[in-house]
Amino acid sequence: MNVSQFGSWNARFVYKYAPWILAAIVLSCAAAAPFAKNLKLHANFLELLPAETPSVVNLKELTSHVGGTSFLICVIESPNESTARIAAERLSEEAAKFESVDYVDNRSSVPAFENRKLLFLKLESVAKLKQDVRDILGYYRRQANPFFVDLLNEQAPEIDVASYELEQKVYRVGSFEGKDKKNFMRVVLVKPRHTIGDFADSRKLFNRTLATFETIKQDLKHPVTLGLTGPYRTRESEYRTLKRDLRWTGIITTVLLAIIMLTAFRNLRCLVYTYLPLSAGIFLTLAFTQIAIGYLNLITAFLVSILLGMGSDYTLHILVSLENDIRHQNGDILKALDQTYNELWKPLMSSMLTTAVAFYAMVISSFEGFRHFGLIAGVGIVISFVVVFYGLPSLFVLGEKYFPAKRKPAPKPKPIHRNGIYAILIACALFSAYSITQLHAMKFNYDFSDLQAKNDNTIELAERIGHYFGVQLNPVGLITPTRERADEITDRINAYIKTKPNTNFDFATSLTTHVPQDQDAKIKILGEIEALLAQREAVIAKLEGTDKERIEELRAQLKAQPLAIDDLPAGMQRQYEGDERAISIVFVYPNDRIIDGRVTKKFVNELRSLDLGPDIKLAGEAVLFADVLSRLENDTPVVMFVSFLTVIGLLFIHFRRPDHVLWVLAPVIIGFLWTCGMAGASDLHYNFINLTILPSILGVGIDSGIYIFDHYRSKRDDNFFVSMQKTSKGVLLSSLTNIAAFASLAFAHHRGMASLGLLGVFGFTSCLLASVYFVPSLIEFYELRTQHIFNRTGEK
């Protein structure tokens, strides 16, 4: 058999062995079922980088020692300070008893700190406190003296807590009361025993915490609310959203495809011909994924919808051709098969190869999101192609043998009038010009909070904590071998911060940071304040209201005993040094929103540039984010370039002429330009999720050009639009199915996925319009102007 006979050979093979082919497909699916069933979804950023990446290795080490930097953050708010404090204390007590909780860090109510709060102030602030107490006592003493004549019309001075400065910024986190416009806020950090990827356990913990808080609320007079945030909450929320979106977008895609198919073919059997082989192909792809990789990640989670759309390309081209050919062959199945295979095997193969190669090119990336996507999609396209190439015609053969369909004659193709061609060209030229003006608007969105689920307030709550306490709660951990080394690094970084006004660092802390300095001097001043108060008992006795309360609260703090490092809560010690005390962590806090990828990159790069020593390791989610972004930025141009080059190579093999290759590429180039125009008009930006769809647009966009041009250059003397109308139905339908698959994603709750869907819709729509209208109009325009671009050698 030579290449020219390949089509006929396949037609005979399928005609003869249709039942066996279908049986083989069913058996393959049965064998693949155990694998496909066990495929899991890992909605974890950790999985987007290779396991040996230093940031991944270090984060795992950090997690193994201290359980990572992640907590469930419970945020309690109330307009009444005492209510917020009591609610936080009770929640801490109850949460510590949960079996799934390792420990609770209630920053607002630590017994070791209870009567030592004033030691955490700066020495100057303690001295100021003494002066303020003197001023208050002096004022009330003067007011109480009947012989005193008030000439100054003094207002009663107050002890203004906000005017006292904490020695270390990290003390702000929940340790002291503060008031933000309406509410007092308290933070309780809950450390679960399970890992962050254990979503079922996380959900149980959230529900139990919320239920416990409802019980606590009932005993409190003033309103109080609980909000949950932190990595445990945000990851679980993201996972839940992704799963829900997967379910719904899969259903919507299936329904949309069914509508398209029924509209195009007007019979139910087309759904069977389309979905059975496609489902088998996707099922086998999922089994392959389980064997090769073991899980789906944040990027590959939506491949089912994408493969449904892209795999349906082959079903549609074959089905359109079979339907058309069986009409022309007066019901002769074998002849129809022969015609279809001979016409389509080459363009289908080229299309499959270009699409697969466009995806495979992503495998060279070190960004696992790209790599897995490329591998699964590339293999999935090949599997889908093989299953559809043999499975669909086999189904067709059996269907026509046992249930022959009555078909109406195909409508005669109509050429488009010359004026129509000019109108199309002008409209397309104008939109191209507009799209050029939008190129500058296409930016990369680094803000990860824009990729989270809609109506998800966990990140907003986390940011509010940052605003409230003036601390961004997403530090990077530096793993150091000893406490002394940790102190040295902390001092070095804090000294660095003082010399760099434009630094991205806010402050660094080690365990020792939580032990106040100058305790002896502060305790001495507190003793002096106590003596002052003791002298003025008579004045204090006459005080009323908040003034008296403040003085009494203050008195409770005046007998502070020195705080040593061993007095620090066990939970806090574990956060920094773990149970074995094999390491000591330094936490470096950023001074800006780490959820913005640009800030993350600058922060991490600056930290790396400090060259702290070979014994220091950076760990934390921020480091992961920075690495993901770097790889994305580095790999995307390379991947696109390699995809493009390889695709061009394949096109050359197929068409052999550079001008033909250019015409095939023209729809893609124009399509990408129009994609930018549509994206710019709708304020859609690139992000690390929707970037993954670009190779798909490249591959599928070229498919249309291959089908159309391959068909056109094989026919002589036909008007382009006339010859195109058979092929264009397949192109149109396949593009519509891709658009439908991505349109369903555009409604996803996960905004990252929604942006992927929207960009897909723009990309495939643009390529469709370019390949079906613009470029053919351009070719016909040149044809009309006497230039014959194609020497067509095929039959009339």
Added chain:
Amino acid sequence: MPKTIIRAVVTVLFTWVALPCFAVETTPQEGVQTFIQSIRSMQFPAQDPDGQKALVEKANTYLDLEALSRKALPQHWDNVSPEDRQAFQRLLGALIEEVAYPQSTEFMGQYEITYPAITPAGNGFEVQSIVKQEAEGLEAEVLYHVYPLDGSWKIDDVTLDGVSITEDLQYQFDKIIEESQFAGLLETMQKRLTEARAENQAS
């Protein structure tokens, strides 16, 4: 022990020797008592203007305004002109009448006042008084520094809760003088006096 004996001897000697020089009160305590009684008898607003005036004048006889003024302006008194000193004393005296006496009347009310101790202090004696403010459950200790002058007892300081009135006044006066000089102090005192008189008339 020796100090206690000395105090006792001095008190006895003073009582036997010096007291006969005082026509009306023979002891510092009696002087303070009369002063306090005068104040307690005052009414605000006054029902009997003439009677009130007599009580005020009587109370004033126990105050040594010049000594009070010197103690309240230790850093400034010697630098101030005699005219300004007179103006200051006049205003201080008027403010005591319009502000301090009404406040004191209210402070002491009809509470029981005891005089547990008299202690020699400086050029005179410190008379300790306890005002038993039963309604508040408090006892206020007020110390009067009295000394003999021209045949009568003079008060130049009153101490409440360990801090003397001259110290409190000094705190204010120093603050005002720092901002607006002595002239500003006189102006402020005049303004306060006008306000106090208006308040007293209104009530």
